[in-house]
Amino acid sequence: MITAFLLRSLDRRIxxxxxxxLAIAILVPILNLATSPxxxxxxxxxxxxxxxxxxxxxxxxLALDLVWGFCGILSLGHGAFFALGGYxxxxxxxxxxxSRGVYGDPVLPDFMVFLNWKELPWFWYGFDQFWFAALxxxxxxxxxxxxxxxxxxRSRVNGVYLSIITQAMTYALLLAFFRNDMGFGGNNxxxxxxxxxxxxxxxxxxxxxxxxxxxxxxxxxxxxxxAIVRSKFGKVLVGVRDAEGRTRFLGxxxxxxxxxxxxxxxxxxxxxxxxxxxQVGIINPxxxxxxxxxxxxxxxxxxxxxxxxxxxxxxxxxNGGKTIFTGLFPEFWLFALGGLFVAxxxxxxxxVVGTISHSFxxxxxxxxxxxxxxxxxxxxxxxxxxx
Numbered sequence: 124m125i126t127a128f129l130l131r132s133l134d135r136r137i138x139x140x141x142x143x144x145l146a147i148a149i150l151v152p153i154l155n156l157a158t159s160p161x162x163x164x165x166x167x168x169x170x171x172x173x174x175x176x177x178x179x180x181x182x183x184x185l186a187l188d189l190v191w192g193f194c195g196i197l198s199l200g201h202g203a204f205f206a207l208g209g210y211x212x213x214x215x216x217x218x219x220x221x222s223r224g225v226y227g228d229p230v231l232p233d234f235m236v237f238l239n240w241k242e243l244p245w246f247w248y249g250f251d252q253f254w255f256a257a258l259x260x261x262x263x264x265x266x267x268x269x270x271x272x273x274x275x276x277r278s279r280v281n282g283v284y285l286s287i288i289t290q291a292m293t294y295a296l297l298l299a300f301f302r303n304d305m306g307f308g309g310n311n312x313x314x315x316x317x318x319x320x321x322x323x324x325x326x327x328x329x330x331x332x333x334x335x336x337x338x339x340x341x342x343x344x345x346x347x348x349x350a351i352v353r354s355k356f357g358k359v360l361v362g363v364r365d366a367e368g369r370t371r372f373l374g375x376x377x378x379x380x381x382x383x384x385x386x387x388x389x390x391x392x393x394x395x396x397x398x399x400x401x402q403v404g405i406i407n408p409x410x411x412x413x414x415x416x417x418x419x420x421x422x423x424x425x426x427x428x429x430x431x432x433x434x435x436x437x438x439x440x441x442n443g444g445k446t447i448f449t450g451l452f453p454e455f456w457l458f459a460l461g462g463l464f465v466a467x468x469x470x471x472x473x474x475v476v477g478t479i480s481h482s483f484x485x486x487x488x489x490x491x492x493x494x495x496x497x498x499x500x501x502x503x504x505x506x507x508x509x510x
Contacts, residue, residue, distance in 0.1 A: 156327060175402045203292060214259075238303055268385050
């Protein structure tokens with residue numbers, strides 16, 4: 124039943140995007156593992172890991188587009204949900220190190236030994252099991268989003284005020300996680316991971332599996348997001364975005380629709396963070412920085428808000444450009460990013476994908492209207508000849 128619901132939600136563009144992501148999940152690891160480094164089609168491990176990071180960013184942008192593009196909630200705090208998902212995965216990876224750490228403690232992570240912790244904090248219990256960590260990847264960001272959204276949406280906080288509050292929440296978490304007594308590694312965060320599910324995290328096969336898992340989860344999240352926005356529920360979301368007062372007047376509990384979408388979006392962001400950490404190899408409080416959440420907004424705007432596919436493309440394009448630009452002109456990247464956002468706002472308000480889709484739709488409507496005009500033009504010579 125759920126599968127049928129998801130499949131019915133796939134239009135042509137979403138189907139092509141999902142198929143492409145699944146193909147990438149298969150082909151890229153094969154070209155990395157099954158070809159020699161001298162082969163022209165070989166994909167180096169570092170390139171695969173880099174694009175795996177881009178796909179986690181794409182999943183984060185998709186999560187933001189679900190609430191901003193279809194519900195009108197401009198969240199400047201989605202970096203917090205991303206970081207929380209990353210920290211929960213980092214806690215699992217730290218527990219897998221065991222006695223192989225620098226200090227050789229079989230239970231306490233190295234940073235706890237360094238800070239003279241005597242025993243493992245209660246909130247670290249259970250993270251030696253992958254299933255528990257996977258559950259927390261969804262539960263922790265989802266619970267935070269539920270509590271935050273419950274109070275914010277019931278109080279009818281909207282617009283720029285909601286955006287400011289989400290950014291304040293992110294900054295508060297940044298300050299909290301910087302503290303050594305929080306038990307999350309303080310300023311240094313968590314790193315030096317060894318294994319995941321018993322496999323060496325640095326091995327090519329593990330990195331290929333992580334890349335494939337990221338592409339698959341992105342395809343699955345795109346399918347779920349499409350199912351939400353193309354359902355009757357999604358039509359109400361668009362009504363909330365465009366005319367919240369009228370939607371409320373019609374009898375809909377607007378806060379419930381916002382809350383559900385906000386929680387689902389936060390869980391997607393948490394999954395993105397959990398997939399990001401083992402591929403990058405570190406998680407620290409810097410991921411909570413408000414600037415990171417603002418960058419996600421830029422990715423979404425560049426790709427095309429309210430298109431689902433656009434934010435994915437925007438995240439890959441902007442971060443690919445960031446990798447190249449920071450290598451050539453690292454001190455000018457922030458200026459370039461700000462200029463890009465201004466240029467897109469002025470000249471491509473629908474984003475790249477939104478502009479292309481609008482152009483095709485406009486051309487199609489013009490083409491459909493052309494045949495009658497052509498017939499009328501062709502009729503005039505016949506009438507004149509008859510006269």
